[in-house]
Amino acid sequence: MLYLLLQKKHNSMNLIIAALAPVIIILFYVYMRDKYEKEPFKLLLFSFIGGAVSVLPIIFVEQWIISLKPALSQMGDAFYTAFLVAGFTEEVFKFAVVYILVWGNKNFNEKFDGIVYAVFVSLGFAAVENVMYVSDGGMDVALLRAFTAVPAHALFGVRMGYFLGIARMYPELRQKALINALVYPIMLHGIYDFMLMSGKNWLLLLFIPYVVFLYFQGLKGMKVTSDTSIFREDD
Numbered sequence: 761m762l763y764l765l766l767q768k769k770h771n772s773m774n775l776i777i778a779a780l781a782p783v784i785i786i787l788f789y790v791y792m793r794d795k796y797e798k799e800p801f802k803l804l805l806f807s808f809i810g811g812a813v814s815v816l817p818i819i820f821v822e823q824w825i826i827s828l829k830p831a832l833s834q835m836g837d838a839f840y841t842a843f844l845v846a847g848f849t850e851e852v853f854k855f856a857v858v859y860i861l862v863w864g865n866k867n868f869n870e871k872f873d874g875i876v877y878a879v880f881v882s883l884g885f886a887a888v889e890n891v892m893y894v895s896d897g898g899m900d901v902a903l904l905r906a907f908t909a910v911p912a913h914a915l916f917g918v919r920m921g922y923f924l925g926i927a928r929m930y931p932e933l934r935q936k937a938l939i940n941a942l943v944y945p946i947m948l949h950g951i952y953d954f955m956l957m958s959g960k961n962w963l964l965l966l967f968i969p970y971v972v973f974l975y976f977q978g979l980k981g982m983k984v985t986s987d988t989s990i991f992r993e994d995d
Contacts, residue, residue: 811884847950874925882917
């Protein structure tokens with residue numbers, strides 16, 4: 761009996777490691793892409809923890825929005841769940857965490873910083889979510905999500921952070937950039953979930969090309985922002 765208990769604990773630990781491994785790899789990659797001035801570890805840790813803690817209010821808000829859902833067709837139900845329940849709620853909370861913890865901080869002084877902080881917050885959320893999914897679904901789910909859901913959350917964060925960086929560096933563009941920092945991640949997230957929830961084979965066929973598009977867009981955005989990042993004087 762003791763052996764079985766130890767074996768179960770060992771298997772659970774392996775699943776947690778498998779769930780967190782892609783998160784750690786992506787965080788390290790984004791951190792290393794910050795060429796000019798590395799962000800303080802303490803602030804990055806707070807950002808990650810803030811994203812993780814946001815899971816709790818997100819769960820309650822999503823449950824509340826689901827309770828308000830009217831009678832809809834299959835496609836309507838998928839659209840409501842993908843864009844409003846998941847995309848809108850999760851990205852709004854991620855945005856709020858970045859804004860509360862980082863926006864006014866003196867270390868947010870170049871364009872690429874927006875990407876760094878938004879990705880750390882997004883992957884804080886993704887880490888908790890991934891542990892929950894992988895603990896329930898096993899190693900196959902861990903492998904699948906390592907190349908889809910976890911990077912997708914990071915790439916939504918890249919798009920959010922790209923516009924946050926513009927808003928921080930260019931006051932004349934701030935209002936539009938802040939709106940885009942919310943709208944773009946919500947749309948990208950909603951499309952991602954809608955393809956999976958729709959039940960339509962033709963949308964499922966487009967899912968992998970869409971994930972490739974997210975990778976391409978996100979990596980290109982990181983490269984351009986990193987290469988052209990400039991410092992900003994403190995307010």
